[in-house]
Amino acid sequence: MLIRKAVMSDTESIYQLISEYAKEGKLLPRTYPSIYENLQSFIVAVLDNEVIGISSLTILDRNLAEVRSLAVSPAYVGKGVGKALVKQIIKETENLEITKLISLTYQVEFFSKLGFSRVDKNELPQKMWKDCINCPKLHSCDETAMFIDVLPKG
Template identity: 40%
Template sequence: MITRANVQDAKQVYEIIRKHAAKSVVLPRPLASIYEHIREFFVYRIKDRILGIVALHIVWEDMAEVRSLVVDSRHRKKGIGRKLIQQTLEEAAKLNVPNVFALTREEAFFKKAGFKRITKDKLPQKVWNDCINCPLFPDCDEVPVIFNLKKQKLKKS
């Protein structure tokens, strides 16, 4: 079941990100950042165990970013990531944010979810502010993808 993360989830969210950042799946985030942005996170949980996470970060009036999408390796290929992405798109629609983008190494996954590849110069200045502080800068190997809620149909969950 997908729910919003709460402050009691922060340490578990942090550990999931830390573990996957060590494998270069996602970028690392300090625990303080998780607490500061806990309202951005959705978690997929069974009982008390979080199996997947995602954050939707509002960048500007017309743009939001999918961040920290991770599914426990033992529970991949079960549709959890797809459901988490769907949740971010539904949340963006509720907030009237028409564009949702991600920087990813998993382009095929996002394309299956309806995202389209774009060039990095199409992304807002805010992203470049974040990118400058990224440990991968300037040698980023992530691909930018976007979902336009005005032009593309949102699948019903």
């Protein structure tokens, strides 16, 4: 399995994977324009030329970034793909010299295993909510906020 930056020809796979889980309420839906606009923030896990997992990293503030759109193809769930993707996102956060990475998630155990801890959503900065305005769950967000401190390199 290879983890690499996403390119334009991955966008169909990214869209399909997000849409599939969005239907189950596990991920926020994303439109093609939103994927194109943010393509540079996406990484993909590839096996035999097939995209089997995706994730993106959104910078929210000088010292804050968020893991978004993390998804693994149903056929490959439970094989370490999600873990590898989040580790890569952590590495990218570190390379960008950003010290805190957060996730809004239903997958508390998964993120705990990767070193994330729970944080009160009210403690998160206002900027965090800039995209929530488009979310159907705006006033009834039931996801758990989690964070990990990312050590600077060196």
